[in-house]
Amino acid sequence: MKMSASKLLDQLKIQVQEHSQLAKNLLHESEVKLNSRASHESWSVLECLEHLNRYGNFYIPGISHRISASKTSPSPVFKPGILGNYFAQSMLPKEKLNKMKTFKNMDPINSQLDKRVVEEFIRQQDQLLELLTKARNIDLNKVKTSISISKLIKLKLGDTFRFVIYHNERHILQIKKIMKSF
Numbered sequence: 001m002k003m004s005a006s007k008l009l010d011q012l013k014i015q016v017q018e019h020s021q022l023a024k025n026l027l028h029e030s031e032v033k034l035n036s037r038a039s040h041e042s043w044s045v046l047e048c049l050e051h052l053n054r055y056g057n058f059y060i061p062g063i064s065h066r067i068s069a070s071k072t073s074p075s076p077v078f079k080p081g082i083l084g085n086y087f088a089q090s091m092l093p094k095e096k097l098n099k100m101k102t103f104k105n106m107d108p109i110n111s112q113l114d115k116r117v118v119e120e121f122i123r124q125q126d127q128l129l130e131l132l133t134k135a136r137n138i139d140l141n142k143v144k145t146s147i148s149i150s151k152l153i154k155l156k157l158g159d160t161f162r163f164v165i166y167h168n169e170r171h172i173l174q175i176k177k178i179m180k181s182f
Contacts, residue, residue, distance in 0.1 A: 001085070005078040005140050008158060012165050013132050019168050020125035022175070023049070026118050029179075035113060038181055043109060045178050048171045049121045050108035056124040058148045059164050063131050066157060072139035079141060084159025087147070091166035093173050106148075132161065 026034060026045060034045045043051070080088065140158035147153050147160070155163065 002077050002079045005075055005158065006136065008078050008140070008162075009132050009135060012161055013129060015165050015169060016125050016128045016132065019165075019172050020122055020129075022172055023118050023122045023125065026175075027115060031114055033182060034115070034118070036178075036182060038178065041109075043174070043178075044113075045175050046113035046115075046117045047108045047111065048175050048178070049117045050111060050113055051102065051106055052168055052171055053117060053120050053124060054106045054108070055148065055164065055167060056121075056127075059145070059160065060124060060127050060131070062145050063157065063160060063164075064127075066143050066145050067131060067134050067138060070138040070143045072142045074137055075139045075141055077141075078156075078158040080159055080162070081156050083153065084155040084163070087155065088159055088162035088166055091163055091170055093170045128165070135161070 026049075029045075031046075037044045037047075135157060138157070140161075141156050143157040144154035145157055145160040147155055147163075
């Protein structure tokens, strides 16, 4: 499955802008509401965002470094890798949100959180937008990044962007569902 690299980057940019706007709207909500949970084992809005921030803290510096170090020229076509496509597709939300187990260090449950979590998420979305713009000047197929579960596995940059932003999308939908329940 080949796709236009510029169309992919445009699509991802739109998603990131939507995620950022939702987060900006959350700044108008009370911290009590943002910390509320439907049950003891479910996450609050702030816990969802903290989870995404923890992944952002891993992926954004790695992506930034790889883009800065790249000597490649842009390719008009992006062809997802087998593993990268699998990871990205697994993050896409399904009709009924499929639960996934998270790694202990990425699980924010019972953390003491405030609106700085939302501000950090917005900052990370701004960084992602900047990286998506810079990525137009390199080859999304040739530049590779490490993944959070193993430094030994590397994904194409296009797949890494898809994975991170689709993962964000999945939790943005979870946040919308939480906010509707109150």
